[in-house]
Amino acid sequence: MLKIERLQILALPPLSFEVDAGACLAVEGPSGSGKSRLLRAIADLDPADGNVLIDGAERRTFSPGDWRRAVRYVAAEPGWWAATALEHFSSPEVARAVAERFGIDPGRLSADISTLSTGERQRLAFGRAVEDDPPVLLLDEPTAALDDHATRLVEADIERRLANGAVVLIASHDAAQIERLSDARLQLAPPVRVGDPVEAHR
């Protein structure tokens, strides 16, 4: 479903792999190995040579907006452009549903963004990114700021999306989390080796 052909990230050898619908690929590697770069390049947020296709259609055949609505990158450190979290959602109802699903007091939605905790911001940013159910999710350390309970809430949401056929790429330093979620692994460290389990999903 998601196909990467000779994608050039930093000084790494060109990367090629495929992830099927409903599969989760973990992207592993030490800090600076290019995990975020890879996810950002797939979302077309950074220039990178090579092809990225969903269902056989290359990213350049999409408008940039359409591509990023389909291939959704969720940054490790979320950005905010309005004063309150509420304004970052398509409607107050959606915002409240997201807050409740991830264990956040809906009253916090109207608070100034800077007064929210890092964990609250991370869960709200995840909720904001998935509210329209994008078919491909690129998650950059999605639970790094979360306690165990909140982590499980986010993971449950990811698992539900996988069951509904979403493609998920996750960069995480949490080995147990990768164990719980992923079907395959991609190790980014020179020399780059594409993990065998990816092949199993072909």
Next chain:
Amino acid sequence: MTPALTLSAVDIGFAALLLAVNVALSVIYGLGVHRSLVVAAMRMIAQLALVGLVLHYVFASKSMWMTLAAATVMVAAAALEVRQRQSPRIRGFGVAGLGLGALSLIGAALTFYVVSVVIGPVATNTPGLITSFSPRHVLPILGMILGNSLTALSLALSTFADLARREHASIEAQLALGHSAREAFQPISRRAMRTAMLPVINAMAVIGLVTLPGMMTGQILAGADPTDAAKLQIMIMFAISAASGLGAFAAVRGGLHLLTDDRQRLRIDRIAA
């Protein structure tokens, strides 16, 4: 009407003594600016003396080509200054191109409007558009419009680039959600334009109460009637505010173009460290 003041070289020398105030301050407080102060003052003397000579010649010639040549030099100098004044700096020659394009358009349009529609009928004593070509009107107005447009453009562009760098996470969060680059940059575009337009708005609010602008002071010293000088100053302030508004607008439109690419990516790599 009192006769126009003509200063002798000795008079200018006495005026230059005032520079000693700043030099003394720089030396006493160790500001380290006395050198650049003297260089800047020398440049000012040379540039103004030269421009006085050139204008004297162009005004006397009443030639359209001479005026166009002088205007071209002014626009080019302003465009280079836009490139010089950036902080942070955007790589490449895009900024100089933006300055050249924006300032020639803004300069031509506003100068045409002020010279032919506003002062034309007065200057030529006939209603309607000006018909005779008058470098004495065109060049000073163009200079003033360029100067103010350049200031606003530089200020807006620097603010825009600085905010793009500091708030890249909020811009990219919007891009990642599929918003267009223009939407994603809108909050910082607004702030950059506001920053560049505020000085003129503030200047209009206190003008005459606290400050007598240099142009009006010069006119009164040159023997003009203060009410006439005031009317001219009002016209000039309107032209200045339009010039800075358009300069700020050009900066954020151009800045958006320079800091994004054809795939609507934020390209902070184009900002020099």
